[in-house]
Amino acid sequence: xxxxxxxxxxxxxxxxxxxxxxxxxxxxxxxxxxxxxxxxxxxxxxxxxxxxxxxxxxxxxxxxxxxxxxxxxxxxxxxxxxxxxxxxxxxxxxxxxxxxxxxxxxxxxxxxxxxxxxxxxxxxxxxxxxxxxxxxxxxxxxxxxxxx
Amino acid sequence: xxxxxxxxxxxxxxxxxxxxxxxxxxxxxxxxxxxxxxxxxxxxxxxxxxxxxxxxxxxxxxxxxxxxxxxxxxxxxxxxxxxxxxxxxxxxxxxxxxxxxxxxxxxxxxxxxxxxxxxxxxxxxxxxxxxxxxxxxxxxxxxxx
Numbered sequence: 001x002x003x004x005x006x007x008x009x010x011x012x013x014x015x016x017x018x019x020x021x022x023x024x025x026x027x028x029x030x031x032x033x034x035x036x037x038x039x040x041x042x043x044x045x046x047x048x049x050x051x052x053x054x055x056x057x058x059x060x061x062x063x064x065x066x067x068x069x070x071x072x073x074x075x076x077x078x079x080x081x082x083x084x085x086x087x088x089x090x091x092x093x094x095x096x097x098x099x100x101x102x103x104x105x106x107x108x109x110x111x112x113x114x115x116x117x118x119x120x121x122x123x124x125x126x127x128x129x130x131x132x133x134x135x136x137x138x139x140x141x142x143x144x145x146x147x148x
Numbered sequence: 149x150x151x152x153x154x155x156x157x158x159x160x161x162x163x164x165x166x167x168x169x170x171x172x173x174x175x176x177x178x179x180x181x182x183x184x185x186x187x188x189x190x191x192x193x194x195x196x197x198x199x200x201x202x203x204x205x206x207x208x209x210x211x212x213x214x215x216x217x218x219x220x221x222x223x224x225x226x227x228x229x230x231x232x233x234x235x236x237x238x239x240x241x242x243x244x245x246x247x248x249x250x251x252x253x254x255x256x257x258x259x260x261x262x263x264x265x266x267x268x269x270x271x272x273x274x275x276x277x278x279x280x281x282x283x284x285x286x287x288x289x290x291x292x293x
């Protein structure tokens with residue numbers, strides 16, 4: 001089974017809005033060895049001018065996950081989850097994510113390439129807040145290892 | 149008012165830190181992130197797809213490696229209000245997490261570029277495991293409003 005090249009350019013329906021919770025941010029911060037007061041302490045975050053705790057720089061991956069599941073689950077995608085290795089990742093923010101944000105993510109497959117028996121799938125998820133303003137774009141390149 | 153980045157020099161090391169990832173770290177990260185790919189906790193599945201062992205999630209390495217920069221931005225060495233506006237990495241080498249001893253990541257964060265006009269700087273990360281780099285083109289863009 002190999003990755004379907006016709007995925008390139010495909011946009012998936014927006015996933016249902018993700019409500020960013022304070023405890024999810026703190027759980028994620030602890031799981032990535034963060035000692036950030038802005039991520040862990042709501043008082044410190046408010047003192048710095050934020051409504052609530054501020055998400056660590058890679059937190060958007062949690063929201064991206066639901067969009068990637070759409071891609072992996074697409075019946076014609078041909079992506080074997082156990083053969084997926086993460087190649088590249090990027091986060092480009094317009095502003096930090098703060099607890100209480102409701103983020104709506106939409107995934108587009110930017111490219112599908114073949115390289116030496118492997119496939120490389122680049123997926124871009126654009127996330128907007130409740131007002132429709134851009135918050136972050138996450139870009140993932142997945143390497144799907146071929147049968148050897 | 150001078151730019152917040154005015155005191156930064158290209159080549160300046162702003163943070164250095166070691167982190168030990170254990171199998172416990174991987175399970176904790178799986179739960180926190182929702183990434184339950186079994187290659188990050190099952191030796192048999194990792195072996196069945198030809199991997200040298202259970203690997204740390206690339207995103208765990210990426211998320212951990214940026215923390216020294218976050219701590220630096222929240223510390224007294226730079227003006228308050230700096231934040232990570234862009235962060236990218238390439239995963240170049242797997243981090244195999246030994247069930248007993250874990251894996252030690254060494255992170256060095258160095259100023260790669262300063263833009264006083266935009267009040268931003270690029271911080272380049274070097275992340276090594278067992279003496280070899282595991283992230284390529286690991287670049288953090290920090291910005292002050």
